[in-house]
Amino acid sequence: MTTPHANPEDLDLYALGALDGEEKQALETHLAGCPACTQQLAAARQRTALLGLSAPAVAPRPQVKADLMAKLKAEPRPVPARSSAAQPAQSQIKKIRWGLRFSFGFGLAAAALAFATFELAKSDLERGKQIEQLQAQLSQDESSLQAMNQVTAAPDSAIVTLLQQPGGPPGQAHVMYNARMGMGVYAGQLAPAPVGRSYQLWLVPASGAPVSAGLVNANQQATSVIMHLAPGLAAKAFAVTLEPEGGMPQPTGPKVLVGAAS
Amino acid sequence: MTALAQPKADAALIAKMMAGDESALSALYDRYAPMLFGMLSRVLNDRQAAEEVLQDLFLQLWRNAGQFDPGRGSLPAWLMVIGRNRAISRLRGRRDREVLEENEGDFAGTFASSQNIEDEAARAQLARTISAALEKLPAEQRQAVELAYFEGMTQSEIAAKTGTPLGTVKTRVRTAMQTLRQILG
Numbered sequence: 001m002t003t004p005h006a007n008p009e010d011l012d013l014y015a016l017g018a019l020d021g022e023e024k025q026a027l028e029t030h031l032a033g034c035p036a037c038t039q040q041l042a043a044a045r046q047r048t049a050l051l052g053l054s055a056p057a058v059a060p061r062p063q064v065k066a067d068l069m070a071k072l073k074a075e076p077r078p079v080p081a082r083s084s085a086a087q088p089a090q091s092q093i094k095k096i097r098w099g100l101r102f103s104f105g106f107g108l109a110a111a112a113l114a115f116a117t118f119e120l121a122k123s124d125l126e127r128g129k130q131i132e133q134l135q136a137q138l139s140q141d142e143s144s145l146q147a148m149n150q151v152t153a154a155p156d157s158a159i160v161t162l163l164q165q166p167g168g169p170p171g172q173a174h175v176m177y178n179a180r181m182g183m184g185v186y187a188g189q190l191a192p193a194p195v196g197r198s199y200q201l202w203l204v205p206a207s208g209a210p211v212s213a214g215l216v217n218a219n220q221q222a223t224s225v226i227m228h229l230a231p232g233l234a235a236k237a238f239a240v241t242l243e244p245e246g247g248m249p250q251p252t253g254p255k256v257l258v259g260a261a262s
Numbered sequence: 263m264t265a266l267a268q269p270k271a272d273a274a275l276i277a278k279m280m281a282g283d284e285s286a287l288s289a290l291y292d293r294y295a296p297m298l299f300g301m302l303s304r305v306l307n308d309r310q311a312a313e314e315v316l317q318d319l320f321l322q323l324w325r326n327a328g329q330f331d332p333g334r335g336s337l338p339a340w341l342m343v344i345g346r347n348r349a350i351s352r353l354r355g356r357r358d359r360e361v362l363e364e365n366e367g368d369f370a371g372t373f374a375s376s377q378n379i380e381d382e383a384a385r386a387q388l389a390r391t392i393s394a395a396l397e398k399l400p401a402e403q404r405q406a407v408e409l410a411y412f413e414g415m416t417q418s419e420i421a422a423k424t425g426t427p428l429g430t431v432k433t434r435v436r437t438a439m440q441t442l443r444q445i446l447g
Binding site: 046048050054071 | 304320389443
């Protein structure tokens with residue numbers, strides 16, 4: 001049984017921004033799982049964009065361009081990104097999969113080691129209680145490892161490379177995400193976050209507000225995060241922003257890493 | 263030869279931008295700024311705001327030049343879409359249209375180019391075609407499309423603003439877009 005494709009008029013209205021309510025929601029749900037209609041939407045966006053040509057062309061003041069060119073001086077040079085990094089070649093995917101597994105595993109091991117070292121320094125009176133905590137931690141980690149294995153083993157998981165942004169801290173990350181499961185693995189390297197601030201990972205859906213995928217605390221050795229989101233949640237992009245410590249419900253700070261999911 | 267070379271001009275300029283050549287951005291600005299500024303001014307009805315959005319748009323183009331594949335997308339269409347989104351967001355205080363959108367970097371392949379608007383003469387001709395097509399629409403259909411495009415209104419908002427039943431607005435917008443689709447291909 002095949003799902004009927006979206007009505008071309010709905011795609012036009014969506015591109016125009018006129019669709020709302022249940023119609024919009026239903027179309028977005030369909031688009032999330034229909035590459036053919038997503039492609040048709042691209043054509044609809046093109047058509048809709050052309051409507052702007054009905055406004056008479058107006059030359060801006062010469063000063064506007066002069067100011068723009070002056071601002072360019074403060075900008076870093078454009079960075080070629082898409083072909084080599086944003087879309088890893090097939091030959092790189094296996095390497096990244098292993099890299100994600102290694103990175104995540106290393107993070108867990110580091111956390112466990114830090115915890116165990118801390119344990120040795122404690123008094124015997126506290127030991128029993130803390131061993132229970134360690135066991136709980138390891139149990140949680142095992143659950144995370146299982147989740148990671150599910151994501152990395154699934155053939156429909158996608159890999160997205162997140163690149164640093166102009167003026168932001170140096171860093172790079174990979175996300176392997178499975179929209180069907182709503183789960184993903186983040187592994188990356190970032191300069192330590194400033195005191196009182198946290199790095200926060202976001203899934204950016206095709207429409208609507210970004211969804212928090214958790215904090216990425218670069219001040220610790222564990223630079224990997226397992227993402228547990230809603231099953232079926234498709235991603236248009238992933239981004240890491242710098243937020244007040246503990247994170248925010250919606251992004252408010254500068255984007256430090258961004259990668260488009262294609 | 264000239265006709266064949268012209269569509270590649272954006273690609274060549276983008277390649278130069280990626281090499282850090284500011285004159286390439288300058289050339290793209292000269293080519294597309296009037297088209298964009300006309301649209302932005304119509305949306306914002308505020309010269310200073312339109313100028314700021316225009317500058318931001320070209321700064322974003324400079325930053326993301328490496329992510330654009332001219333063989334798979336239309337640069338002027340991308341500029342129009344992102345420019346309009348930013349203008350409407352600014353106009354209405356809505357962030358949902360532009361949240362992280364400028365960083366999607368996915369303008370390659372997002373805007374399939376069925377119309378050549380790189381060439382100035384072709385762009386002017388297309389502008390006349392679109393204006394004529396809008397003029398030919400019944401007044402209420404044209405008003406609905408223009409409220410949606412230039413003011414960023416949804417069907418429900420258009421219904422509320424014009425005091426028209428939602429179902430009627432839907433019919434008007436759909437009929438208008440159907441007509442425009444036949445003209446624009």
